[in-house]
C-alpha cells in the first residue's frame with residue numbers, strides 16, 4: 636500500500652492534521668495507540684485569551700482564537716456535533732491583591748478583562764468574599780465529543796490503525812518512507828511527549844509538564860460559564876459533570892495522579908462551593924510543552940520525509956488547528972510556517988553529525 640502520509644497520533648494535533656489533509660484530497664493513515672491519559676483526552680478544552688496572574692494576552696491571541704473558533708464550528712457542522720461553545724470565565728478573586736491587580740488591568744484598557752456588574756449573581760453557588768470579574772470571550776472545545784467522533788469517522792473510512800507505532804520498523808529514504816507493509820511520501824509525528832524519545836527529534840527542547848485534574852459531579856451548578864479561583868472549574872459535555880484543575884509540575888517521578896493534588900483540590904472545593912459535589916475520578920497527563928513555549932511545526936531539515944506537529948504545551952486546543960492548517964499549506968503549497976513555530980529554527984541541532992542516520 637502506498638499513501639501520501641502516515642500520521643502518528645490522534646490527539647488534538649493528529650486530529651486536525653488528518654482533517655486538513657483529508658480536505659485537500661490527500662491519502663493518509665493515522666496510527667494511534669489510544670492511550671487513555673494522553674493530554675488531549677484529559678484536557679478541559681479551554682481556549683483562554685489571557686494567561687498568568689497579570690492576565691497578559693496570549694501569543695497571537697486575536698488571530699488564532701478567531702481562526703480556531705471558525706475551524707471547530709465548521710468541524711462540528713461536518714460531524715453533526717457541538718465541537719465548541721463560548722463559556723466565559725468568571726474569575727473569583729482569591730485575595731484583595733488579585734482584585735486590585737485585575738482592576739488595574741481594566742484601567743490599563745487590557746483586552747479581554749471586564750468588571751462583572753452583578754456581583755451577587757453567584758451567591759447561591761460560591762463563597763467569594765473578594766468579588767469577581769469576567770474574562771471574555773473564552774471558548775470550550777468539547778474534546779470528549781470531538782476526539783471520539785473524529786476517530787469513528789477515521790475508522791469508518793479505514794484510515795486508523797489502533798496500535799503502538801514502533802520506530803524500529805521505520806525505514807527512511809530521501810523521498811519515501813516505509814513502515815511495515817505501508818510506504819508513504821512522508822511521516823508526520825503528532826505523538827505528544829513520546830516524540831521527546833524519537834531519535835530524529837529528541838534534540839529539540841521539549842519540557843514535558845505534568846498536570847492533574849479531578850472530575851466532579853456538581854448537579855446544581857449552572858454550566859454556561861467556566862469558574863476560576865486559583866484553579867479552573869469547567870463544565871463537561873455530560874450534564875452535571877465538571878472538570879477542575881490543574882497544576883503544572885516541571886519535575887515529577889511518575890506520570891500518576893498524586894494524593895497531594897487530590898487533597899488540595901478537594902479542600903478548595905469545600906471552601907469555595909456552597910452546593911454539594913462528589914469526586915468521580917482523578918487523572919494526570921503530561922503536556923508536550925517546550926522550553927521556549929512555542930510549538931514545533933514542519934519538516935526535518937535533514938530528512939524531508941519526516942515532519943512534526945508537536946510542542947503544543949498548555950494550549951493544544953487553539954494552537955493545533957491553526958498550525959495543522961499551516962503545516963498542510965506548507966506540505967501542499969510550500970507556504971511559509973510562522974517562523975517562531977517552524978522547526979527549522981533548530982536546523983543547527985537537527986543537522987548535527989550525531990543526528991545523521
Ligand SMILES: Cc1cc2nc3c(=O)[nH]c(=O)nc-3n(C[C@H](O)[C@H](O)[C@H](O)COP(=O)(O)OP(=O)(O)OC[C@H]3O[C@@H](n4cnc5c(N)ncnc54)[C@H](O)[C@@H]3O)c2cc1C
Nearest residue numbers: 644646647648668674675678680681800827846950951952
Ligand atoms: C491537565 C491538563 C489540562 C489541560 N487543559 C488544556 C486546556 O484547557 N486547553 C488547552 O488548549 N490545552 C490544555 N492542555 C494541553 C493539551 O492537552 C495539549 O496541548 C494537547 O492535548 C497536545 O495534543 P497533541 O495531540 O499534540 O498530543 P497528545 O494529546 O499527547 O496526543 C498524542 C497522541 O499520540 C498517541 N501516541 C503517542 N505515542 C504513540 C505511539 N508510539 N504509537 C501510537 N500512538 C502514540 C497518544 O496515544 C495520543 O493519542 C491540558 C493538558 C493537561 C495535562
